[in-house]
Amino acid sequence: TALSKSIMKTLQNMLNSRVGHAPAQMDYGITEPSEVTHTYPNGIGDMQKSIRFCLEKYEPRLTSVNIMHVESEDNDFALRFQITAQLATSKDRIPVCFDTLVNASGNIQVKS
Numbered sequence: 001t002a003l004s005k006s007i008m009k010t011l012q013n014m015l016n017s018r019v020g021h022a023p024a025q026m027d028y029g030i031t032e033p034s035e036v037t038h039t040y041p042n043g044i045g046d047m048q049k050s051i052r053f054c055l056e057k058y059e060p061r062l063t064s065v066n067i068m069h070v071e072s073e074d075n076d077f078a079l080r081f082q083i084t085a086q087l088a089t090s091k092d093r094i095p096v097c098f099d100t101l102v103n104a105s106g107n108i109q110v111k112s
Contacts, residue, residue: 003087004096007061008112011083011098014054015108030054033102036079044069044079051081051100062096063088070099078102 017029031050036043048067055065062085072078079102086093099111 003061003089004112007059007096008098008110010059011055011100012108012110014058015051015100015110019050025058028054028058033079033106033108047079048081051083055083055085061087061089063093 014028015030018032019029020026022028031047033047036047039046048069051067052065055062055067065083065085068082068084070080070082072080081100083098083100084095086095097112101109101111103109
């Protein structure tokens with residue numbers, strides 16, 4: 001739907017923003033993905049918390065946000081997360097799911 005695509009675009013922008021880089025909202029964005037490699041495997045939980053905090057604070061169209069690390073079968077070094085949530089704008093609380101992949105340069109791709 002158009003709403004899901006709009007949310008996906010917002011997530012793409014949000015997850016590619018880093019904490020401290022937006023002067024008007026210093027907590028907007030997520031922790032630098034490269035920090036996960038320095039503290040692996042504990043860094044995965046930190047990244048999940050960072051993503052959840054950002055979504056819960058800055059994406060009001062989603063509720064019941066859950067972030068799950070997904071093991072990659074074809075690339076052990078790929079960092080993937082699945083975001084599941086419900087549309088807060090719907091009376092039926094329609095579920096949505098987005099998959100994320102951190103590429104080699106640290107950018108995050110979001111797909112639905």
